[in-house]
Amino acid sequence: MEKYVTIYAFEMLDMIKAGKTVYMLDKAIREVFCVNDMPVKYLVRVLNDDNAHKRYEIWYAEDDEE
Secondary structure, three states: OEEEEEEOHHHHHHHHHOOOOEEEEEOOOOEEEEHHHOOHHHHHHHHHOOOOOOOEEEEEEEEOOO
């Protein structure tokens, strides 16, 4: 069973480097993106945003081995 773990924007690159698939929900346009496949210019835009308005929700999936 998969478990979804919410992370902060600054943790995205570490999760991608660790081999995790990271997803992002953009609440303003109601779209889910796979961050691993995003162009760099959009990823930088998300990282530079302070997310004070809670526009982005970021998470990755991990196997729950229980």
